[in-house]
Amino acid sequence: MKIKTDSVKGTFDILPKDMELRNWIKNTIINAYTNNGFNQIETPSIENLDLLTKSEGGENLSLLFKILKRGGKLQKALGKENLEENELCDLGLRYDLTLPLSRFYANNSNYLPKVFKSIQVGWVWRAERPQKNRFRQFTQCDIDIIGEDTEIAEIDLITTTIEALSNLNFDNLTIKINDRRILKNIVKFIGFDDSEFMGICITLDKRDKIGWEGVRKELLNKKIEEDKINQLIDILEKLTIDDLSKYKVDDEIINSLRNVINVVNNYSDKGFNIEFDITLIRGMGYYTGQVFEIVSNDINCSLAGGGRYDEMIGRFTNRKVPAVGFSIGFERIFNLLKERNNKTPKNNEKIAILFNEKESIISVLKYAEELKEKGNIVSIFRKQKKTKRQIDQLKEQGFDSFCIYENSKNLSNIE
């Protein structure tokens, strides 16, 4: 019987060509990060289930892959009546890199500088319903600055991420920026009830897809007073930073936003622009201050997103530790560059030596060594009877040059 050989539903095998592109993207991003003084770290893929379930992961918690207990602990759990799911499990696969980073920082802070600039690139797992471009195992690519409470951190993350995307040949991008706390002020100013705030956020988050008219309709459906809705949309539609003080937004919040926008605008000559966008919400519950996103204007989709989360690490350290993160959407960028047929830069010629079985392998290897010393990629293969087909297959594997090794040193370079 033939065994099923597909990869697990929602996951994917990576073939050599895709791997090459993924490696190029990964290295390009990591180089930009490293050149700006960030340090790569890594945490295990598995975390204690307690840590995961007690986190502020929002809907990700319902998407956890949980790992069964083993041995005596499992037997004990199985013996229980009215068995609950979590009693069977002790570990889980991480669903993001931010929660593990917080645990890592608390666990290792003695070995880390006061301001720690981290790089993390790694797999995360979510038991999503599989659909196009939504995977159960995918790569996340994060930088975070821990221990810096001013907007220097935001500026550093944004300019570094611009550098990374620019090195990946992206341009015509807009950086959207907001501060979580502003909308709260405005909603309060209009006189909404606190309980209505989350619903308003969820709807506003869709503004770029449904437009202001869509926002109005959706809020009406939520049984919110029409007058107030109109007032809210009136304010938000035209809102600029200069208006913020009217709504009792703290000067500190306003100045910090101004500073980031001003610096990033002045910094960049790379075809990026930055704008204040009050409707930028971003899903994660843990954000406490500025949030930002980079959007491609050509294809109207988000390539990177992040924000400040000053409360999260404190849960592990018992003292407040400010933090900001910015994450590049690795899988989306991979798919975009693959569609664009992005060629990874090639430095070395890739040579296949096809040798006759009767030849001395020692001399074939010595010849290969000579070619390698000249900086080529060299692979030896037995010459197959269907040599033409063999060469065609090797071309698909990226070999550009072929030589047939016959009659000792008599080489015929055939391509």
Next chain:
Amino acid sequence: MKIKTDSVKGTFDILPKDMELRNWIKNTIINAYTNNGFNQIETPSIENLDLLTKSEGGENLSLLFKILKRGGKLQKALGKENLEENELCDLGLRYDLTLPLSRFYANNSNYLPKVFKSIQVGWVWRAERPQKNRFRQFTQCDIDIIGEDTEIAEIDLITTTIEALSNLNFDNLTIKINDRRILKNIVKFIGFDDSEFMGICITLDKRDKIGWEGVRKELLNKKIEEDKINQLIDILEKLTIDDLSKYKVDDEIINSLRNVINVVNNYSDKGFNIEFDITLIRGMGYYTGQVFEIVSNDINCSLAGGGRYDEMIGRFTNRKVPAVGFSIGFERIFNLLKERNNKTPKNNEKIAILFNEKESIISVLKYAEELKEKGNIVSIFRKQKKTKRQIDQLKEQGFDSFCIYENSKNLSNIE
């Protein structure tokens, strides 16, 4: 309440310095592989539980991390009486890279050349009892050649692995080689019962630790006839390749071994030697022919191991597909190089700009940009009051050069 912040038992957090060394090792190995025409691929960390449990994983099967079913399927399973462990789970974490490679090859063979030379570097998981240098999540680093049935594949794997280890600055290494089928011939020749073969293998495998006298004692304890034991040890102790034909070993097996030994001996001027070792068994049940191992003579431990497994992929493809693999012990090599205090080569100067809060960040960033364009790694930090301490911490993070940015462009290079 403070939450537990250790990494999961048997796993480890990777700090920046360790990450740098791990990346250097990984890149050095992958470069050696790539330069010899191998292609990197990757498979998901999770596989269907069926695939894992029906594999020839030997004792690894008892070390599986199994993943709980979700949603309706879980509820259905929980409702059953006399619930069995595997009914609760549908997925598991991979315990090695060879089984996933076999599935990968069967799943993607239409897109792969007839002879496929693969690289895999990735995490694997085993629920081992945690102990020193035995981890529950560790990196494996494999090359495999699929579709080549002659010893060209073995030679290619061995010479490529030598190149990788040599580039990692290892020397004084011995390559041990054997063929699984030879011992079977000798045991049969002496007249052992088939049922005794596995027990003999398990004992012989320990010969490098317990010596021939230890082998004798252990076999006696296994109630094997003393006469036969003596005969076996007499033969094995002095066995050379020239003796093999006496014990009715196939000429093909002997010639193939001779060829590998001869070629590798002639190829290498890198302080390696290769020798036939009848006691080299290697644990995995799936090996069908030659097996080999690279041992450091300085510290008497194995750095790499592999062998031919011609039957495994056929279980997925329904046609015989020959395959050979060679795996470098990544974690062991990392620990050895860390103990040696191996410095990773450094190309770029790492500069920290400490700036006064009152300075214009735009000009700080522009200055950082200038320094980066000269090929430096540059990071900006707010100058802390305890500047000396800040600089000491940054030195530990690998920064070699510091400048304080004050009074606009007035720079004082302080170190």
